[in-house]
Every structure is written in C-alpha cells, then in structure tokens.
Amino acid sequence: MTGRLSELTGLQIMKNKYLNDIVLIAVLLAVSLVLWFATVTGGNGKTGEKVRITVGDEIIGEYSLGTDASVDVRGMLTVVIENGQVCVTGETCRNHICAKHRPISKAGQTIVCLPNGVIVRITGNGELDAVI
C-alpha cells in the first residue's frame, strides 16, 4: 500500500516536472519573441543613414546608404549598397550565412560574418546605442 502511495506521489512529481518544462519553454519563447520584436523595431523602423563596417574593433569605414557602392572588405567579402539596401556577397567563410542574410535597410540592423569578424551595421536617427 505504501509502495503504491509513493508511486502515486512519484507520478505527481513527474507530472509537475513536465508542467514546469512547459512553463519554462513558454517563458523562453515569449521572452525571445518579445526581444526579437524589440530589436526589429529597435531602430524605430527608421531608415538608416549610414553603413558602418567594422573588422574586429577597427572601423573600416562609414558609407552613405543613399549612394550605391560596392566595398571590398580586405578581400574577405564585399558589401553591396544598392537602392538604400545593404547585403553581403563574395564572402570567403564556410557557411555563407552573411550572404544569405536578407538585405538590411533600417537603423540598427546588422549583418555579421562571424568567421571573418566583420560587422556591417546601419546607423541613423533613433538608433539605440546598444540593442540587447
């Protein structure tokens, strides 16, 4: 009898565990979605003004978003500015994630090429200093 009782309470604890899991997953999903929404609208949806390219902690240059340009970043990749949109091509990294990133145009949006340490970031009005 006591064995069955502990079995039952054991089952209860197990059930609670899964309930806790679901709560944890739901909270994490909610937090990440809210953060995502915050970063996407973080630049207040304003069109950016400049494109800043950095390699490591060194700023390679700032380019106007309004003028079409093609910037070679140390032979590692090319940043293409066209019609107020920025994308990355000709990258030398393995997974080509930076090139697959959709073009960016709003302040605060960023394309990162992690293997090369290159960050392409749009700056402009209403941009937060740090988007966390």
Add this chain to the structure above:
Amino acid sequence: MSTTKKIALTGVFTALAVALSYVEFLVPITFVPVPGFKLGIANLAIMAALFFLGPFEAAAVSALRLVLTLFLFSNVNAFFYSVCGALLSLAVMIIIKKTTFFSEIGTSVSGAVFHNIGQIALASLILKGSGIWYYFPALMLAGTLTGTVNGLILRFASGPLGKIFKTSGVQTGQ
C-alpha cells in the same frame, strides 16, 4: 553501476558526441540566416552521460568532445566559441538537474539557451561591440526550439536506454 561500466559508457558517450558533432559539421544548417545556429545534437550524448552516469562523466564527455573535434575537423576559432558555450551550458544543466524541478526537456532547453548565451558573450568580447547581441533573440528562439526537440528525443530514448544499461552485462560474441 560499477566503475568499469561507468568508464566504458563514458567512452561510448564520448564517441557518440564526436559522431554527432561530425554529422552536424557535414550537414550545416545554413538556411537559417543566424550566425551560430546549430541543432546541438551533440548535446544529446552529453545529456545522456549527465542523466545515466553523473555530472563528472558529463563534464568528461563534453571536454573530450571539444578536444577531439578540434583535432579532427574543427578550427581554433570555432573551438573557443564551443568551449565558452559548452562550459556555461554544462554548468546550467548540472544545476537544473540538481534542482529536480525540470525533466530532461527543461534541462535540454536551458542547456541550449545558455550555450547560445556563452557563445554570443564571447563573440561580443572578441568583436568588441554589442552589435552581435542583435542576433540574440533569434538565437534564443532557435535554442529553445532545438533544445525542446533534443529534450524530447532524450526523454523517449532514456526508457529503452535505461533498460539496456541496467540489465545487460558485457556480452561478448554476440
């Protein structure tokens, strides 16, 4: 479980972790345009070690996997990101398991999310800027989803696996 069996199983889980890492290396998921995105299936072997053997064995599997993948097919750059993520992830998973508040699934999810946090923290240190945190929400979302799937896999595998580990001695010639 005898010490010999524990050591042997640690070896088995290490081999499994390296094999799973290799699968992920061969088939990178690149249609998700987020740097650092991974399925994290190698964590299955580490979690199996954590749940069947213990935190010490899980740490051994994790450390051996890191070193072996570095020598076999990874590179130094990726290695440091992996170390940072693995340390944080393992620490959190051990703590979460100790609390007995969550099942394998909750453990897996928190491990995955903290792996991402560890990697992105290192990236922001290396790249000396907070710009990389721009990707954090997407990575966190991805980590929650892949962590849930991994946790479910482990949950369903642990029943049969537990039976095997409990009943079988070392059987030779079969």
